[in-house]
Amino acid sequence: MSTTADLVDALKAELKSARITYAALAPKLGLAESSVKRMFAKGDMPLSRIDQVLGVLKMDFAELARRIADAQPQRSELTLEQERAMVADRKLLLFAISCLSQWTFEQILATYRITEAEGVRLMARLDRLGVIELRPLNRYRIKVAKTFRWRPDGPVMRYFREQVVPDYFNGGFDGEGDLLLLVHGQVGRAHAALFNERLTRLAQDFAQQHLADQKLPAELKRPFTLVIGMRSWLFAAFRDLQRAPVP
Structure with missing residues (x-):
């Protein structure tokens, strides 16, 4: 549940977005500009006053509550x-x-x-x-x-x-649109971090495409699962064959 302070902060943001100054708001509320400034500075006002400000913004309380919820961490x-x-x-x-x-x-x-x-x-x-x-x-x-x-x-x-x-x-990974790659190599630590960033962007691109294709008819879509992994690792069957690093 939102506190009154949350509501007042949201109203401040909406007023700023609508480019409505305290000076312009004051006469619409029947108050002096100094009273409006003091009211918002304290971050405390009755619901009746919040309703008045919402009326100026041409918003209802439900919409303001949704804006607050959307802004939560x-x-x-x-x-x-x-x-x-x-x-x-x-x-x-x-x-x-x-x-x-x-x-x-x-x-x-x-x-x-x-x-x-x-x-x-x-x-x-x-x-x-x-x-x-x-x-x-x-x-x-x-x-x-x-x-x-x-x-x-x-x-x-x-x-x-x-x-x-x-x-x-x-699975065989041999169907239309299927792909399986296994690449092993040694790269610098800094480059490994860069690859991680690029792989993360690839995953985000896949997720965005999924959302964009929601509007396509069912017959034009197929379920795909993208698996991305990268770790410092050597296959267990090879580990005992590895030489100890030179000190």
Whole structure:
């Protein structure tokens, strides 16, 4: 729930965006400019006064609340308890991944054998877990940042390593649009960091294309999964053959 200070700060931002000065606002509120300045400086005003300012801005309270919610800091990762809840219910994990991919509620139900009642229950759980903010008509707002990632050694990534990775790499990668490359080499530390940045941008490009193609008809789309990894590593079967580094 937003505090009065949050509401006042949001009003300040909206007034600035609309280029409405305190001097211009004062007569519309029936106040002196000095009173308006003092009111905003204290960051405290009754709801009736907030309604008056919203009237000047031609906004309603619900819209202001949405602006405040959208401006709240987003999570970069979930807690261990939240991730454990995800892997304990595969349908919940499915809904979480679908929401993070910004599928609509209707798209999820049309793609998977999940009833509407189940879907509503799962969305409500994701809301309680802080992954989404559930809105009317089963719409939602993502509450995690664009930089969000699962905990590197957390429950979800362990689940993926144990259950998903073997299934993923068991494929032949010989279908239309499929590709599998394995490249090994030695590069400088600075260059390794640059490669990580470029790979991150590639992942972001893939995610953006996914969003752009949501409007395409179903027959023109296929589900793809992009896996990107880079680590300092040598295949276990080769490790005992490696010479000790020269001191």
